[in-house]
Amino acid sequence: MKVKLQKNIKRFVDIVLSATILITFLPAWVIIAILIKATSEGPVFFLQERPGQNKDIFKVHKFRTMRPGSEKMVKGQEVMKGDARVTKIGNFLRRTKIDELPQIINVLKGEMSLIGPRPERIESLEDYTHETEKRLNMKPGMTGLAQVSGNIHLPLEDRYKYDVYYVENYSLWLDAKILMRTVGVVILGEEKYVGKQIVKAEEEKKVS
Template sequence: MQKAIKRLIDIVLSLIVIVVFLPIWIIVAILIKITSKGPIFFLQDRPGQHKKIFKVYKFRTMKPGSDKMVKGQEVMKDDDRVTSIGKFLRRTKIDEIPQTLNVLKGEMSLVGPRPERIASLEEYDDKISKRLNMKPGMTGLAQVSGNIYLGLQERYKFDIYYVEHFSIWLDVKIIFRTVGVVLFGEDRYVDKCLVNLNSSQRGASL
């Protein structure tokens, strides 16, 4: 029942975001085109639920061909591969908005483990593979728990906790916390986790 409610929330909120933010889509598209050569959108294959491959949509924030310059390299804060407008889009998370299309198509959810590169699957063990038991999300538990300050294994722990303790109420808390992260930055939420990973009890307040 909760999965059906989750899907309904995904559809309704995605449609609202697309309609409300349509002017921003247009403005961002124009800025991307006039500040750098290349397409407006960046599409990349990512593993979804049960390893099903899909193309994730994002506004392009990097120079054309940057994903091939240093294959698999993480994008750092002052990465010169990122365009001028791209830095703003990344900081405000606006580059992620097109993923509402993935949500409408049923490939992603608003909340869930963030989709990783296909190459990352080679490093998954049985425990980490649990993060693939649910659809990947536009935001997730790790992303509202000090994301940029977490190591990869720490993020996986948050993802696995989410999959094992999924509830609509947890989704609601993550969505509201995501708004806070966008408005006030990730620094504010370091060491203010919504859950206690060492306990089955769900923790902190928003």
């Protein structure tokens, strides 16, 4: 199947699944909003500008999981377990990936896809090489190949390699495998999938 047709199908699936998820989990969104407001000061949602496809800037939506002011992070500093900046309810939201659900709005607007390279902070663009910039040739995703292969438990360079691999070898079948693996990541945690690639052995060499 031609790549262009696959990408058109991908967009259709994005719209259908995103709308379904939004409607189904709307009551849960209300409960989460109440818990966030009841357990810490600050807004319910966290919005931050991120570079999307072709470096187009958009505002990514997330449930706020950190204390106000914590978003002013050092570039490249990951938020690991036990981080004091994360609220109590935030720990749960981050562990289950529920904090990412508001990005469904970004998907419906066409700024993101359900699957693709994760959108990084704008400051990260300063360190991009010509090879790394290839990850911007597709819409960023709520989940992606790097996220189901270890994510923050991998060196940043390795995550970039997974992202570039995804862009250069895109297929609906690869999307399906990433989506299925995402369910496992939500249930078991990202660390359980370090070193467990979902691409074939001969393809793994390209991302190692």
